[in-house]
Amino acid sequence: MSQESRVKSSAESTQGAPLETILQQWKRERPDLDPSPMAVCGALRRANDRVRTAIEGTAAKGGLDGAGFDVLLTLRRQGRGETLTPSELAGEMMLSTSAMTNRLDRLEKRGLIERRSDPKDRRSLKIALTEDGFSLADSLVVSHLTVEEQLLAPLDTAEREDLKRLLSKISA
Template sequence: MKHETGAARGRAPRGQAKTKRHAAAASAPVTMVGQQIQEDLVGRGIRQWRNERPDLDSSGKAVVGRLLRLEEVVLRTINAVLQPLGLKYQEYAVLATLRVAGPPYRLSPSRLQATLLFTSGGLSNLLKRLELEGFVRRSTDPKDGRGVVVKLTAKGMRMADDAMPRHAAAELHLLRMFEPEQREILAQLLSRMMVGNAPELGPESA
């Protein structure tokens, strides 16, 4: 009779209520650490949003908020492994991009900018610093006398080859909590999100 009275007053039966609590817990923004469940920084922010503005759907923060926060974490990690070589990520990115372009290891500034994974309004100043260090050399484009190309020097090649294993190891360290299959799924989802919002970042043919 007590169960019937509770149901009549709008309360769910005990088993059903327990199921709902489990479903809510499963959807909460938490991270498994060993046997503990810890709520991360973004999760706490989402909880505050839901408390203060329940009229808004703030679920997008579960992904976007973490991407924004992780940008700083990623750059801090990569800069730390490049610091012994005297490089920052943006400087390294230019050298690595020229290195993987293949022989003759040169690109036009516009092509270099389009290939870099970051947006730099100060690419000219960045190239100037790298040129002063002897890592790159700017010269007239042999295919177009009016254009300029940026070429990796022998010194820049050595620096790129020294830095690239450090960078690759740092990336794997950042993903150490995922199995290979999970990394692949995450990569596919991020690619879909990236191309869906910025088609110009998709296939080159597009």
């Protein structure tokens, strides 16, 4: 299945009942309530499901799950040869450090990352991409951006900026 087909099929599978139908049902059943927040949050959830499914498809092309994909791209954007401690990596990814260990173990087994002793603090580790990890991340980021562009294609530049601004207000 092509990446574009995967994006389209993920859209179809996350749609469910039309949001307007859901609102009308709630208005009928509970006319004392304003169900309009459900429409906004439902649309956000459906959009998130579609984006997540598409991104997981990109990660799968590299034999990764979403978690491993995030680690590789986070390390890659630091620059060639740059390292992060597991705590710094978790912070960059907005995760707990305990969630990081299994991710790093899986990537290390595949030869995509390496744990190095920190020369400034022997009790600490630094995480770095191997050459294979760097190459895979470089390849996957191109596919990733292509998929994201396909997802956002219905929006013009101003709409994308508006959406980014509005979502930032919710996530702040």
